[in-house]
Amino acid sequence: MPATYEPIATTTLGSAASTITLSSIPATYTDLRLVFVHQGNTANPFPILRFNSDSGTNYSYTDLYNSGSTAGTQRVTNSTRIAISDWGTSSTTIPALSIIDIFSYAGSTNKTCLINHNADLNGSGYVERRVGLWRNTSAINALEISSTQNFKAGTTATLYGILKA
Amino acid sequence: MANTYTLIASNTLGASAASVTFSAIPATYTDLVLRISARSDNANLYSTFKITYNADTGTNYSETRLYVQDTGTISSATQGSRSNNTARYETGASATSNTFSSFELFLPNYAGTANKPISHFGVSENNSTDAGISTYATLYRGSSAISSIELGNFLGNFVSGSSFFLYGIKNS
Numbered sequence: 001m002p003a004t005y006e007p008i009a010t011t012t013l014g015s016a017a018s019t020i021t022l023s024s025i026p027a028t029y030t031d032l033r034l035v036f037v038h039q040g041n042t043a044n045p046f047p048i049l050r051f052n053s054d055s056g057t058n059y060s061y062t063d064l065y066n067s068g069s070t071a072g073t074q075r076v077t078n079s080t081r082i083a084i085s086d087w088g089t090s091s092t093t094i095p096a097l098s099i100i101d102i103f104s105y106a107g108s109t110n111k112t113c114l115i116n117h118n119a120d121l122n123g124s125g126y127v128e129r130r131v132g133l134w135r136n137t138s139a140i141n142a143l144e145i146s147s148t149q150n151f152k153a154g155t156t157a158t159l160y161g162i163l164k165a
Numbered sequence: 166m167a168n169t170y171t172l173i174a175s176n177t178l179g180a181s182a183a184s185v186t187f188s189a190i191p192a193t194y195t196d197l198v199l200r201i202s203a204r205s206d207n208a209n210l211y212s213t214f215k216i217t218y219n220a221d222t223g224t225n226y227s228e229t230r231l232y233v234q235d236t237g238t239i240s241s242a243t244q245g246s247r248s249n250n251t252a253r254y255e256t257g258a259s260a261t262s263n264t265f266s267s268f269e270l271f272l273p274n275y276a277g278t279a280n281k282p283i284s285h286f287g288v289s290e291n292n293s294t295d296a297g298i299s300t301y302a303t304l305y306r307g308s309s310a311i312s313s314i315e316l317g318n319f320l321g322n323f324v325s326g327s328s329f330f331l332y333g334i335k336n337s
Contacts, residue, residue: 005170010336035196035336037273037282064239066231071241094304097273097282118229118284118302123245125229127302156274158195158336160169 008032010158016041016150020157023142027106029161034100036084036145039152045088047151048081049100050144051111051134055080063115063130082113082132084145089119089126092152096126105140169335173197177328181206184317187331192276192310194333199314201252201268202328207321209257210295214323215249216270217315218281218305225306226250228285232299250305254289254297258321261291265327276310 006029009022025032038047050059057078064073067087076083089096096119103112115130134140145157171194176185190197205212211234224246232253233239256266266289275281285301305311316329
């Protein structure tokens with residue numbers, strides 16, 4: 001069976017940084033999966049996602065969440081980014097897990113992604129499930145994860161490519 | 166390029182069992198994925214099973230939950246200092262026959278020394294009342310590599326035909 005789930009690139013921060021960029025993404029896969037295990041240098045780093053360095057108001061997202069013991073929903077339109085999480089993790093010792101699936105990223109239609117964010121903190125925490133849209137018909141060749149605060153050293157981001165055949 | 170999504174072990178039950186354990190999990194992967202198709206013989210429409218790592222029954226587990234049962238409102242809860250993690254909605258003996266629930270757990274950096282955040286999805290559909298969807302952020306505060314995973318029912322057994330697949334993913 002051919003390999004259909006391949007690592008494209010992985011980054012582990014050796015020191016704190018506010019941005020991780022994965023660029024020169026080949027257009028040879030069907031879908032992408034980004035596995036992001038992260039901690040903030042300070043609380044609530046609020047990680048965001050952009051494609052192809054586009055900071056225009058071309059993003060929107062809708063989500064379902066539990067922020068502690070409160071369930072809620074949210075819709076954000078004409079945004080300059082897709083929030084990976086509205087909270088990140090409020091711990092500097094417990095990592096959060098965000099899994100981002102990006103579908104048909106090399107096609108000529110607008111791009112959708114599914115974000116699965118997990119930050120349990122032993123008695124509090126956040127769980128967020130989000131669908132995002134980037135209204136652009138170009139192939140995605142770069143992903144940028146950033147925050148107004150730094151991600152802690154040891155934070156990892158791995159991008160996988162998935163082939164349908 | 167090598168395939169990096171590899172089956173480590175699987176178990177399809179030929180007879181009912183109260184629990185299933187994956188042991189001697191090698192530390193050579195980056196992440197683990199556990200995919201489950203399960204049904205309980207407990208006489209309810211749905212049930213819940215527990216997940217224990219490295220046979221650790223200390224209060225080192227916690228979870229933040231989102232779930233909805235049938236057409237009800239979305240529920241949420243947060244539980245700290247548990248002695249296991251949980252998974253719902255497992256299809257029960259009173260549900261439509263030959264119907265099994267589905268689960269997926271994603272465990273990143275399972276071989277590391279840091280606290281381990283884990284993603285969980287569980288669904289049960291019944292063509293009747295009491296279908297359910299759950300999605301949890303869970304945490305295991307163990308500093309050792311995860312080398313075993315035990316899945317056990319709180320009530321009853323996994324029925325014959327329940328299946329459990331453990332995959333390893335490498336990032337290089």
